[in-house]
Each structure stands twice: as C-alpha cells, then as structure tokens.
Amino acid sequence: xxxxxxxxxxxxxxxxxxxxxxxxxxxxxxxxxxxxxxxxxxxxxxxxxxxxxxxxxxxxxxxxxxxxxxxxxxxxxxxxxxxxxxxxxxxxxxxxxxxxxxxxxxxxxxxxxxxxxxxxxxxxxxxxxxxxxxxxxxxxxxxxxxxxxxxxxxxxxxxxxxxxxxxxxxxxxxxxxxxxxxxxxxxxxxxxxxxxxxxxxxxxxxxxxxxxxxxxxxxxxxxxxxxxxxxxxxxxxxxxxxxxxxxxxxxxxxx
Amino acid sequence: xxxxxxxxxxxxxxxxxxxxxxxxxxxxxxxxxxxxxxxxxxxxxxxxxxxxxxxxxxxxxxxxxxxxxxxxxxxxxxxxxxxxxxxxxxxxxxxxxxxxxxxxxxxxxxxxxxxxxxxxxxxxxxxxxxxxxxxxxxxxxxxxxxxxxxxxxxxxxxxxxxxxxxxxxxxxxxxxxxxxxxxxxxxxxxxxxxxxxxxxxxxxxxxxxxxxxxxxxxxxxxxxxxxxxxxxxxxxxxxxxxxxxxxxxxxxxxxxxxxxxxxxxxxxxxxxxxx
Numbered sequence: 001x002x003x004x005x006x007x008x009x010x011x012x013x014x015x016x017x018x019x020x021x022x023x024x025x026x027x028x029x030x031x032x033x034x035x036x037x038x039x040x041x042x043x044x045x046x047x048x049x050x051x052x053x054x055x056x057x058x059x060x061x062x063x064x065x066x067x068x069x070x071x072x073x074x075x076x077x078x079x080x081x082x083x084x085x086x087x088x089x090x091x092x093x094x095x096x097x098x099x100x101x102x103x104x105x106x107x108x109x110x111x112x113x114x115x116x117x118x119x120x121x122x123x124x125x126x127x128x129x130x131x132x133x134x135x136x137x138x139x140x141x142x143x144x145x146x147x148x149x150x151x152x153x154x155x156x157x158x159x160x161x162x163x164x165x166x167x168x169x170x171x172x173x174x175x176x177x178x179x180x181x182x183x184x185x186x187x188x189x190x191x192x193x194x195x196x197x198x199x200x201x202x203x204x205x206x207x208x209x210x211x212x213x214x215x216x217x218x219x220x221x222x223x224x225x226x227x228x229x230x231x232x233x234x235x236x237x238x239x240x241x242x243x244x245x246x247x248x249x250x251x252x253x254x255x
Numbered sequence: 256x257x258x259x260x261x262x263x264x265x266x267x268x269x270x271x272x273x274x275x276x277x278x279x280x281x282x283x284x285x286x287x288x289x290x291x292x293x294x295x296x297x298x299x300x301x302x303x304x305x306x307x308x309x310x311x312x313x314x315x316x317x318x319x320x321x322x323x324x325x326x327x328x329x330x331x332x333x334x335x336x337x338x339x340x341x342x343x344x345x346x347x348x349x350x351x352x353x354x355x356x357x358x359x360x361x362x363x364x365x366x367x368x369x370x371x372x373x374x375x376x377x378x379x380x381x382x383x384x385x386x387x388x389x390x391x392x393x394x395x396x397x398x399x400x401x402x403x404x405x406x407x408x409x410x411x412x413x414x415x416x417x418x419x420x421x422x423x424x425x426x427x428x429x430x431x432x433x434x435x436x437x438x439x440x441x442x443x444x445x446x447x448x449x450x451x452x453x454x455x456x457x458x459x460x461x462x463x464x465x466x467x468x469x470x471x472x473x474x475x476x477x478x479x480x481x482x483x484x485x486x487x488x489x490x491x492x493x494x495x496x497x498x499x500x501x502x503x504x505x506x507x508x509x510x511x512x513x514x515x516x517x518x519x520x521x522x523x524x525x526x527x528x529x530x
Contacts, residue, residue, distance in 0.1 A: 052421055070423070078421045089289055089414050090465055090474045099411045103422030110407050136469040156422075 003066050004029050005160055005190045006051055011060035013046055020046045022213045023060070028192050033182060035201055036194045037223070038211035038231050044194035045081065047211060048164055051192070052078060064160070072160075074103055077153030079163040082146060087138055093148050094133040097123055100152035123155040127181065143174035150178075154185070161185065163193040179204050198223070260494065268388050269380045269500075273486035275388075275395045276447040276456065281479030282402055283440040284461040285471060286433060290413040293458050295332065295434070298347035300441045300453035302328045302354025307375045307450075308361030317375060318387050321450075322394075322442045328354065329438035333431035355450075378449035378501030380490050387446055394439050401436060409433060410471055447486065448501040456482065459508040463515045485511060 006028040013021035020043040028034045038044050049055040050062055053069030064072035077100075091099075100123075101116040124130040127147040132140065137148060146166060153161060161182075167175045179202035182191055186204075194211075195201075201208065201223070209217035210231035218224060260266045287296050303325040310320020328350060339346055362369050374382060383391075402409065412419045412429045419426050437457075444453045460482040461474065468474035489504030496503075 054417065054420060073421055073423050076421070078418065080415070080417060086414065090468045090471050091410070091414060092470050095410075095470055096414070099407070099414065100418075100422070102407060102411050102419075102424060109404050112407065134469075152418075 003063075005032075005065060006192065007061075007063045007066075008051070009061045011050060011057045011062055013043070013050060013055065014058045015046065019213065021050070021057075024211070024215045026209065026215060026217075027219075028190060028207075030190050031186060032206050033186060033191045033204055034193070034207045034209070035205045036192070036209045036211050036215075037198050037201065038194070038196065040196050042196075042212040042231065044196070044211055045164055048078075048162055048192075048194060051162065052076065074156070075159045077156055077158030077161045079149050079153045079161070079166055081164040082142075082149070082169050083165070085145075085149065087140075087145060090136060090138075092134050092136055093129060093140070093151075094120060094124065096137055096148060097151045097155050100155040104156055119155050119157065120151075123151040126154060126185075127151040128177075142169045143171070143178075146170055146174075146178065147181075150181075159189060161189055161191045163191070165195055166193055167195060167197060176202070198228075264385075265381060265383075266494070268383050268385060269490050270487065272380055272383045272388055272391060272447055273490050274483060275391050276444050277460075277482035277486050278479050279395050279398050279440045279443045280456045281460055281464070281477075281482045282475045283398065283436050284457040284482075285464070285475045285478055286409065286413055287437060287457050288461040288465060289471070289474075290433070292434075292437065293454065294344060295347050296437050296441070296457050297454040298351040298354075299325055299329055299332070299434075299438050300444075300450050300457075301351045303441055303445060303453075304359075304375065304450045305354035305357035305361075307372075308358030308365075311365045311369050312361040317371070318390065318442075318446065321375070321445055322390070324354075325438045325441055326435065329434045330431075333434040336430065336434070337427060374449065375445065376449045376451055377499060378445070378447050378452060378504075380447050380486070380500040380504070381494065383446050391443050391446065394443050398436055398439050398443070401432065405429070405432065448504055452501050452505045455505045455508060456485075459505075459512050460485065463512055466515055466519060481511060482508075 004027045006026060008024055008026040011021055011024045012019065024047065036044060036047065046055065050057050051064060051069060053073065062069055065075055098112055098116060098120045101112060101119060102110055105111070105116070121130065124133055127150050129144055129147045129151060132144060137145060140148060146169070150166070166178060170178065183204040185191065205221055207217070207219060208221055208223050209215050210223070210227040212231040216227040216230045218227070287293060303321045306321035306324025307317040309324060310317035313320070332346070332350065336343060362372065371382070373379070408424055408429055411422070411424060412426055413433070416426060440457065441453055444456055448456050460478040463481050464474045464478035468477055485508040486504050489500055489507050492498070492507070493500035493503040
C-alpha cells in the first residue's frame with residue numbers, strides 16, 4: 001500500500017443548512033490506530049458517514065484505499081454507535097456476526113458457506129465471545145454487546161476498521177481490554193475511531209485529531225492544549241480534568 | 256359431533272384458509288414487528304378497501320381489485336419511502352384514510368347492492384369461495400418462496416439497515432420487496448379477518464412469539480403456531496356460537512396477548528424474588 005488508507009482533502013459537509021464539517025483534511029496511514037476526539041455535535045459521526053460513503057461531501061475529495069468510498073466498502077469493517085443499535089432484535093450472536101459476511105457473497109441467494117461459518121468462529125474467538133455464540137444479543141452485557149458488534153465488523157476480514165464511540169457504555173476494565181484487543185489487531189489493519197471522551201484515549205493510539213467542525217491535529221499521538229482549546233472552546237483544565245499527564249506536553253515541545 | 260362439519264366444503268375451505276393465513280401472517284408479521292412497520296402495514300390494509308370499492312364499481316371481482324390496488328399502493332409507498340423519511344408516518348395516515356374513502360365513494364357510486372361488503376371489512380372465514388382460496392394459496396407460495404430465497408438478506412436489512420448499506424447489499428430494493436410482501440400478506444388475510452382487523456393478525460402472534468424466541472426463525476415458527484391457534488380456534492368458536500369469525504379470531508388473539516403479558520410479569524417477578 002503506497003498512499004494513505006483514508007485521505008480527505010478540504011472536505012466540507014452541510015446538513016440541512018448547517019455546516020457540520022468545514023474544510024477537513026485527514027490522512028490515515030496503514031497501521032495507524034487513529035483517534036478523532038471532539039465534543040458532541042462536532043461532526044464525528046458525519047465524518048465517518050462521509051468516509052463510508054453513506055453521506056456525500058458537499059465539497060472536497062474523499063478517497064479510501066485510493067478510490068471512491070463506495071467501492072472501498074468491501075475492505076472496511078464498521079462498528080456503528082452502540083446507542084443507535086437495535087439490541088431487541090431476535091438474533092443470536094453467531095447469526096449476527098455471520099450477517100457481516102453477506103457483502104462478500106456473490107450469489108443472488110447469499111447462502112452462508114462453510115468458509116463464512118469458520119470466519120464467524122474466528123471473529124468470535126478474536127473478540128473473546130465464542131462461548132456466547134448461541135445466546136440472543138438481547139441477553140448480553142454492555143461489553144459483550146460491543147464485542148459482538150466488533151466481531152461482525154471483523155468477520156469480513158477488513159483492512160480498515162472504523163469505530164463510532166466504541167468505549168461508550170462500557171466500564172473502564174472493559175475499555176482497557178477493548179483497546180488491547182484493537183492493538184492486537186493492528187498488524188495488517190488500520191483503525192480509525194471517534195470518541196467524545198478524551199479520557200478514552202489509550203496509550204495504544206498512534207495519532208490523534210480534534211474535531212469540532214474544523215479539524216486540528218499535529219499528526220502525532222499528542223493532544224496539545226491548543227488543539228483542545230480550538231476544538232472545545234472552553235478552558236482546557238475543565239475538560240482535561242483527570243487525564244493522564246502524558247497527553248499534555250509543554251507548548252514549546254509541540255511546536 | 257363437531258367433527259361432522261368437516262364434511263362440508265365451506266368448512267374445509269375455512270380450515271385451509273385459516274392455515275394459509277396463519278403461515279403468511281406468522282412469517283411476514285415477524286418482519287413487521289421487528290422492523291417496526293406496524294403503522295405502514297395498517298395503512299396498507301385499510302387502503303386495500305379502496306381496491307374493493309373500485310372492484311365493485313368496475314364490475315370486476317372486488318378481491319382481485321383489492322389485490323391489485325394494495326400492490327400498487329405498496330409500490331408507491333416503497334418507492335418514495337427514502338425521500339420522505341420523517342414524513343412517512345404522516346403519509347401512511349393519509350394513505351390509510353384516503354384508501355378507505357376511495358372504497359366508500361366507489362361503493363356509493365356503484366348502482367345496486369354491494370354483496371359481501373361486511374365480509375371485506377371484518378372478514379368471514381366461513382364464506383370463502385374456492386376460487387379465492389386458490390388465489391390465497393398462490394400468493395402464500397410466492398411469499399414463502401421469496402422469504403426462503405431472501406432470508407439472510409431480509410434479516411440483515413431489517414436488523415441493521417445502515418450496516419447492510421455498508422456491505423453494499425441492495426437495501427432499497429430489499430425494503431421495497433418487504434413492503435410488497437406485506438401487501439401480498441394483507442391480501443391473503445383480507446378474506447379471513449377483513450381490512451380493519453388485518454393489522455391485529457399481522458402483529459399480535461409475532462409480538463407474542465418474540466418474547467419466547469431467541470432468533471428470527473424461531474420467532475416465525477412460534478408466531479405461525481400462535482396464529483393457527485387463534486384462527487382455527489376462532490373458526491370453531493364462531494361456528495359453534497354463531498358469532499362473526501373475524502372478531503372472534505382477533506379477540507382470541509388479544510386474549511393470548513394478555514396471557515403472554517401476565518406470564519411475563521409472573522416469570523419476571525419470580526426471577527426477581529429468587530435473584
């Protein structure tokens with residue numbers, strides 16, 4: 001892979017008259033665990049929808065694996081926001097994960113093959129929920145559900161994994177486990193996640209950007225005070241409360 | 256002595272009609288409940304009455320009129336669904352009332368008496384002509400074939416529409432197909448419970464089944480069983496007591512739904528006191 005996995009150039013997006021993304025530039029390279037943080041309403045989900053080709057950009061260019069997002073979809077695994085997920089649907093964990101293979105099946109009937117089933121087993125193993133295969137998703141705990149959604153994204157053997165607020169509704173130990181799991185996936189995978197929770201930025205993250213309509217990044221894993229101030233429009237110590245000290249370097253060092 | 260009535264053609268037709276209705280409403284009703292298409296299905300069912308009226312007016316079979324009209328409305332709703340989005344609920348309300356109005360208007364314009372009108376409104380399982388039974392059977396076979404062939408994709412799209420889009424499944428076409436399947440099911444149920452009561456048969460058995468099913472196939476199977484109990488039970492009761500069959504079937508179903516709620520409450524309370 002020569003070029004970046006995801007490349008956005010001057011992407012703007014206007015939703016029902018309101019500018020949500022304003023000239024956003026973003027480069028996610030192969031092997032990155034890239035985190036985009038920002039306040040609610042800052043355009044994080046919109047950014048992901050544009051990258052997935054679910055929403056056209058009003059202007060600017062979006063390339064995923066060097067091509068149009070819709071064409072790149074078969075190489076992407078997507079973990080939608082937990083909050084909007086339909087957990088009351090009568091489906092077992094295994095069936096839900098298996099459904100993530102449908103995009104790869106060419107026949108019009110789209111029956112699952114042996115390969116599909118073994119891919120599902122593997123994804124369930126990787127996410128540590130193989131023992132829950134036959135349970136309905138409604139019976140799972142928050143962390144188990146989040147793993148099931150990630151397993152469905154992994155079952156298509158994607159090269160790029162995109163996660164929308166993956167750490168919401170999971171407790172801290174689960175969050176650490178999930179980040180470790182993502183880190184273990186990294187060789188051979190590129191990961192982009194968005195979150196509003198700055199506390200949820202793990203040491204495994206390789207690059208960080210702040211998004212609030214406009215995007216602010218140093219293209220490193222450091223979150224600088226100016227990025228946060230620009231993105232959140234409030235005194236940094238207010239939002240930075242309780243954050244590990246490592247995220248704040250001295251200003252001089254960042255420059 | 257009750258079994259003696261099985262010798263009558265009208266009763267055999269009623270039994271077969273009840274089974275066909277139960278199979279289709281159990282399967283398609285499951286999609287209606289999990290995908291929250293209840294109001295859209297209600298709209299389609301009531302709009303079918305427009306087709307009944309047009310049928311009377313044009314002098315064609317009102318049942319065929321209803322079949323054609325309902326499919327047409329489903330095609331219309333299914334096609335504009337995505338563009339309308341949040342106005343869908345309102346649109347369904349308009350179609351619901353307008354369809355009924357069209358039916359009433361055309362029946363009023365038709366000279367003479369409209370036979371079987373009450374049957375189309377509230378159903379009459381004991382008066383289903385053999386030719387209508389054939390059409391019901393044919394539609395049921397079409398519905399079953401489509402569901403079997405498209406099962407995985409229909410499940411994906413009713414479970415998570417956006418993810419299906421990300422997998423490049425033909426989401427728009429699949430949802431249109433689902434709405435057409437609901438229209439076909441409405442036609443199958445029309446003779447049994449009538450336009451006004453269709454929505455109950457389409458939602459109550461699946462709503463009961465969902466409480467006990469861990470996956471969609473089980474939900475469908477359980478709701479076919481529940482629907483069979485209600486339609487066949489209603490059929491025997493209405494014959495024995497000489498009361499309207501459509502209403503009897505629906506009230507049995509409502510009773511079943513009440514029992515389910517009660518059972519859930521007791522089970523849950525039991526679990527709480529143990530835990």
